[in-house]
Amino acid sequence: MRRFLVFFSACVLSTAAQAQLDLPGATAPAPVGTVSKPQATSVKPRLHLPRIAAPATPADSALAGKTLMLNGGKSQIAFTPRDKTVDVSRLLFSGRKISNSHDECQVDVSGMPLALTSLGKTNGVARFSIPLPACPLSFDVLDGAVLTAGESGTCSFKDADCEVGVAGLWGPAAGEIGPDQVKTIERERMRAERTVREAYKGLVSSTKDRAVIRGYASDQAGFSSHREETCRDYIGESRHGFCASRLTEARAMTLDAELVVAAAAKEARKKKRAGRSAKE
Numbered sequence: 001m002r003r004f005l006v007f008f009s010a011c012v013l014s015t016a017a018q019a020q021l022d023l024p025g026a027t028a029p030a031p032v033g034t035v036s037k038p039q040a041t042s043v044k045p046r047l048h049l050p051r052i053a054a055p056a057t058p059a060d061s062a063l064a065g066k067t068l069m070l071n072g073g074k075s076q077i078a079f080t081p082r083d084k085t086v087d088v089s090r091l092l093f094s095g096r097k098i099s100n101s102h103d104e105c106q107v108d109v110s111g112m113p114l115a116l117t118s119l120g121k122t123n124g125v126a127r128f129s130i131p132l133p134a135c136p137l138s139f140d141v142l143d144g145a146v147l148t149a150g151e152s153g154t155c156s157f158k159d160a161d162c163e164v165g166v167a168g169l170w171g172p173a174a175g176e177i178g179p180d181q182v183k184t185i186e187r188e189r190m191r192a193e194r195t196v197r198e199a200y201k202g203l204v205s206s207t208k209d210r211a212v213i214r215g216y217a218s219d220q221a222g223f224s225s226h227r228e229e230t231c232r233d234y235i236g237e238s239r240h241g242f243c244a245s246r247l248t249e250a251r252a253m254t255l256d257a258e259l260v261v262a263a264a265a266k267e268a269r270k271k272k273r274a275g276r277s278a279k280e
Contacts, residue, residue, distance in 0.1 A: 058141045060086050060116060060128060068146060068170035070094075072235040072242075074106075077146070077170055080113060087113035088130055095164030098156060105162035124257030125250055137166060142246045143188075145171035147230075169243045174236030182240045189245035192252045199255035206262040223251050 064081035067090075074094035079086045091109040096102075109132065119127040119138060129138040135155035139146040146169075153167040177185070203216050231243035 058126070058143050060118075060126060060141055062144075063141065063146070066144070069173050070148075070165070070170050071168050071233045072171060072174045075164065075166075075170075082113070082115075085116065087115050089113050091130070091132070093135075093155070093157075093162070093164035093166070095154075095162050098158065098161050098163050105160065107157045107160045107162050107164060121257075124253035124255075135164075135166060139170070140250065142169075142250055145169055145242075145246045147247070147250065168230060169234060169246060171234070171242055171246065174234075174240065177236070177240040177242060185240055185242055185245045189241060189248055192245065192248040195252040196248060196255060199252065199259055202259055203255065203262055206259075206266050227251075 061081070061084060063079040064086045065079065067076055067078040069076055074092075076090060076092040077088060078090040080089035089112055091112070091114070093107040093109070095105055095107070097105045114130055114132065116128040117131060119129055121127065122140065125140040125142070127138060127140050129136070134157060137148055139148040148170060149167050154163055154165050156163045200216065200220055204213055207213065227244055227247045230247060231237050234243040237243050
């Protein structure tokens with residue numbers, strides 16, 4: 001009887017040990033006195049940079065058939081469709097006479113239509129130029145608007161005795177923006193503001209370089225100042241907020257593009273550190 005019990009106990013212990021070895025992921029116990037090395041994991045760390053829901057970048061074709069006013073005022077730019085792009089079908093500038101700044105003047109640019117020249121994307125926004133020798137212009141395409149920047153902000157047409165302002169936001173006239181549109185614009189701006197805040201946080205968290213972080217902070221403060229300066233001349237801005245909304249959306253697109261670059265840079269740094277660790 002004693003022999004049977006000893007034999008039975010040995011069988012049970014052997015079966016338990018075998019069951020332990022057969023468990024998924026189980027490993028044989030290390031000999032006493034040895035130190036086990038941590039097992040390598042195949043799970044790659046993820047970049048903790050948010051992918052923000054930035055507004056879609058408007059295409060130039062979205063301008064087809066639109067007539068936009070500089071700061072919602074008298075200067076006009078009209079677009080007409082051509083194939084898969086658009087041309088400028090009219091460009092009317094309103095300004096002041098060079099000989100007497102108290103008198104108003106207008107310049108209706110001839111030689112239409114003018115084909116646009118693509119300058120690619122700048123800061124996440126599509127940019128185009130207008131081939132106008134007397135007044136070189138470039139503009140960014142926004143939602144239902146374009147943001148222009150002249151070389152000096154003004155152009156002088158000496159033959160017409162007229163100096164005109166060209167820099168600013170070209171969009172709908174203030175009278176065209178009704179109460180329902182104002183509500184929509186406000187919602188769009190609030191959404192863009194949230195996107196900008198999240199993107200800014202993501203950029204700051206993407207680096208430990210204090211100089212880079214200070215640069216992000218400076219750019220953000222500069223945007224707020226630029227938006228205020230640009231939009232204060234838009235007619236009826238305090239009522240409808242169209243200009244601030246579109247510039248904030250443009251800022252969101254810019255930060256979205258910067259987040260992509262920051263994520264790539266962070267990934268490159270991570271791989272570089274991993275390479276050094278492997279050599280050690």
